Amino acid sequence: MDSQFALSRLIWRNKDPSNCRVESFRRWVNRKHGLQLKDYHELHKYSITEWTFWQDLWQYLNIIYSVPPEKIVSEGRMPEVRNWFPGSRLNYAENVLRFNGDNIAVTSARETGSVRHYTFRELREMVRQLAAALRTNGLQKGDRVAAITTNSIDAIVFALATASVGAVFSSTATDMGVQGILDRYRQIQPKFVFAETEVVYAGKTVDLMSKVLQVVRDLQAHGLQGVILLPSTKTGAQPQLPADVPNCRTLAAFLASGDARPLTFEQVPFDHPVYILYSSGTTGVPKCIVHCGGGLLINGLKEGAFGYNMSPEECYFQYTTTGWMMWNAMIPALTHGTRLIAYDGSPFHPNVQTFLKFISDQGATIWGTSPRFLVELQSAGISPLKLAPFDSLRILMSTGSPLTAPMFEWTQAAFGDVHVCSVSGGTDICAGFVTAVPSMPTYAGEIQAKSLGMAVEIYDHDGKNIEGTGLPGELVCTRPHPSMPVYFWADRNDEKYRNAYFKRYPGVWHHGDFIVKNPKTQGFIILGRSDGVLNPSGVRFGSSEIYSVLDVFRDEIDDTLCIGQRRPEDKDERVLLFVKMRPGRRCDDGLKARIRDTIRKGLSARHVPSYIFEIHDIPYTVNNKKIEIAVKQIVSGSNLKPSGTVANPESLQEYYQFRHLEKLLAGEGAKAKAKL
Numbered sequence: 001m002d003s004q005f006a007l008s009r010l011i012w013r014n015k016d017p018s019n020c021r022v023e024s025f026r027r028w029v030n031r032k033h034g035l036q037l038k039d040y041h042e043l044h045k046y047s048i049t050e051w052t053f054w055q056d057l058w059q060y061l062n063i064i065y066s067v068p069p070e071k072i073v074s075e076g077r078m079p080e081v082r083n084w085f086p087g088s089r090l091n092y093a094e095n096v097l098r099f100n101g102d103n104i105a106v107t108s109a110r111e112t113g114s115v116r117h118y119t120f121r122e123l124r125e126m127v128r129q130l131a132a133a134l135r136t137n138g139l140q141k142g143d144r145v146a147a148i149t150t151n152s153i154d155a156i157v158f159a160l161a162t163a164s165v166g167a168v169f170s171s172t173a174t175d176m177g178v179q180g181i182l183d184r185y186r187q188i189q190p191k192f193v194f195a196e197t198e199v200v201y202a203g204k205t206v207d208l209m210s211k212v213l214q215v216v217r218d219l220q221a222h223g224l225q226g227v228i229l230l231p232s233t234k235t236g237a238q239p240q241l242p243a244d245v246p247n248c249r250t251l252a253a254f255l256a257s258g259d260a261r262p263l264t265f266e267q268v269p270f271d272h273p274v275y276i277l278y279s280s281g282t283t284g285v286p287k288c289i290v291h292c293g294g295g296l297l298i299n300g301l302k303e304g305a306f307g308y309n310m311s312p313e314e315c316y317f318q319y320t321t322t323g324w325m326m327w328n329a330m331i332p333a334l335t336h337g338t339r340l341i342a343y344d345g346s347p348f349h350p351n352v353q354t355f356l357k358f359i360s361d362q363g364a365t366i367w368g369t370s371p372r373f374l375v376e377l378q379s380a381g382i383s384p385l386k387l388a389p390f391d392s393l394r395i396l397m398s399t400g401s402p403l404t405a406p407m408f409e410w411t412q413a414a415f416g417d418v419h420v421c422s423v424s425g426g427t428d429i430c431a432g433f434v435t436a437v438p439s440m441p442t443y444a445g446e447i448q449a450k451s452l453g454m455a456v457e458i459y460d461h462d463g464k465n466i467e468g469t470g471l472p473g474e475l476v477c478t479r480p481h482p483s484m485p486v487y488f489w490a491d492r493n494d495e496k497y498r499n500a501y502f503k504r505y506p507g508v509w510h511h512g513d514f515i516v517k518n519p520k521t522q523g524f525i526i527l528g529r530s531d532g533v534l535n536p537s538g539v540r541f542g543s544s545e546i547y548s549v550l551d552v553f554r555d556e557i558d559d560t561l562c563i564g565q566r567r568p569e570d571k572d573e574r575v576l577l578f579v580k581m582r583p584g585r586r587c588d589d590g591l592k593a594r595i596r597d598t599i600r601k602g603l604s605a606r607h608v609p610s611y612i613f614e615i616h617d618i619p620y621t622v623n624n625k626k627i628e629i630a631v632k633q634i635v636s637g638s639n640l641k642p643s644g645t646v647a648n649p650e651s652l653q654e655y656y657q658f659r660h661l662e663k664l665l666a667g668e669g670a671k672a673k674a675k676l
């Protein structure tokens with residue numbers, strides 16, 4: 001299917017690839033092992049053939065430990081192999097806090113305009129104080145600490161102080177509803193909860209007190225022992241403490257309850273849990289994915305060093321909430337001495353120009369954003385370089401969903417000579433499977449390569465490797481790596497864990513992404529989630545192929561959603577395209593004809609949807625991912641109770657009418673006749 005690669009065009013090349021940290025590492029591996037690995041691809045091959053690769057990383061990235069590992073890992077197949085570096089003792093927070101000087105560690109900024117810088121020394125002292133208070137109040141290794149918090153210095157301190165004790169941290173964004181929070185925290189039973197009480201988003205002040213109280217009152221029946229309420233992010237005012245919640249204190253009072261003990265780091269095994277994240281299913285209670293400190297540390301350090309050249313000279317701004325894995329994944333940047341920007345608020349308030357200027361003024365060198373944000377910039381006709389120089393920016397990384405080839409081209413042109421890249425992995429590994437490689441060229445629409453140590457392959461339905469064929473298939477990982485989850489919380493017999501990843505291909509991680517590799521460039525294109533693969537008359541393709549060719553309609557179309565419909569009575573699947581129009585525009589027959597024509601020419605006649613419908617809204621998860629599967633299930637006949645992960649659950653209602661297509665179309669036909 002060559003159409004997939006029609007838009008893959010070379011758009012960027014590093015002028016000095018040999019200076020990249022990944023290249024220094026390759027030369028170091030060659031010297032250490034007497035090898036002659038010529039390029040990234042050979043280094044990757046080594047990384048998935050020899051277990052010593054992980055030991056190389058341990059040494060090269062200077063993991064701090066108190067007891068060395070007895071070995072790297074016991075050889076074997078997934079999912080049994082999860083015990084990496086057995087015998088070792090280390091601490092995630094001790095590694096992350098290895099810098100302790102006067103360079104800025106974290107810039108904590110809010111859309112209200114407040115910007116504060118914290119040095120590594122200050123960060124360490126804040127972690128010390130909080131860890132002392134947590135220990136004084138009874139936090140112990142293995143206990144859980146949860147937060148409902150904005151992305152800020154406080155959240156980073158909560159996570160690191162918790163990790164220093166060997167306890168396990170879990171966070172949700174402040175816009176998560178009561179049910180969503182309880183679905184998560186009832187399962188993990190935190191001992192302490194930190195919660196914001198008043199926040200500002202998109203210019204609106206949001207009082208969180210009643211939501212937080214509902215949550216903590218409920219969690220008291222699930223082992224909660226202490227509640228720490230944060231001041232308003234707008235005014236700094238302290239919250240009113242409720243009389244009926246025992247051990248409820250302000251953050252200031254909680255900190256004051258600690259003592260002057262020095263910061264110590266509990267020495268724990270490599271696979272000791274550090275974070276609990278949640279699967280973003282659209283129905284049912286979320287799975288509680290437990291990640292270990294050693295795995296997220298070594299893999300996070302690897303991605304920072306080799307994907308983004310992180311060092312003390314760099315400043316990394318990842319736009320994220322505390323409810324997305326990118327928040328957890330950004331923290332190891334501190335281990336490189338890299339400054340982090342924690343931003344709380346809407347990028348569109350007071351306007352997107354202010355946000356862009358902020359990024360440039362702060363000197364961000366690495367900026368992580370999403371296709372959705374870039375599309376908004378493009379649609380608004382923004383020329384970023386006219387607003388601000390972005391003279392420090394080197395890397396613009398997009399993740400969360402596929403960045404289409406036209407959007408790659410636009411972004412590259414809009415930001416000039418920066419490394420525009422796309423990466424993909426997910427919550428399940430809190431890392432990337434396919435990633436950015438700054439020493440290699442980029443091609444529009446493509447993710448550059450497999451991440452080191454990740455044995456990514458593409459399987460067909462029968463489990464045959466079809467990676468080299470140019471045909472799309474399932475993204476799988478055939479070898480264990482340390483950032484696999486250690487387990488799911490309260491998952492007796494590992495059942496949910498095995499079902500989630502190993503049911504389809506025994507012994508092989510099935511990730512659920514539909515992916516293709518360009519045999520010419522070796523780059524990857526994620527075509528969508530594989531349970532959303534479109535399959536009319538046996539032709540398999542991904543929704544993002546459709547989204548990609550429809551980018552040309554940006555002036556008229558705000559957003560699109562493409563899914564397959566197959567109701568119990570249908571013999572074959574048909575493709576439905578839903579179109580959300582820009583204000584004042586309509587999806588009339590003329591536009592529908594142009595859409596069909598564009599898809600036919602850009603892809604093929606077989607990709608043309610059976611029906612195109614105008615729709616008011618497109619459902620998204622709170623982490624900005626388009627929800628295809630729930631819509632597919634709805635139009636195919638299922639009734640869904642959306643989970644707290646859906647950002648705009650009311651939007652799903654509109655799709656129920658499309659399960660009775662014939663009736664709907666007959667009605668439309670009658671209306672059209674009546675008009676004549």
Ligand SMILES: CC(=O)CC(=O)O
Nearest residue numbers: 399400424425426431
């Ligand atoms: C790195 C990622 O995988 C981010 C995401 O898609 O959620």
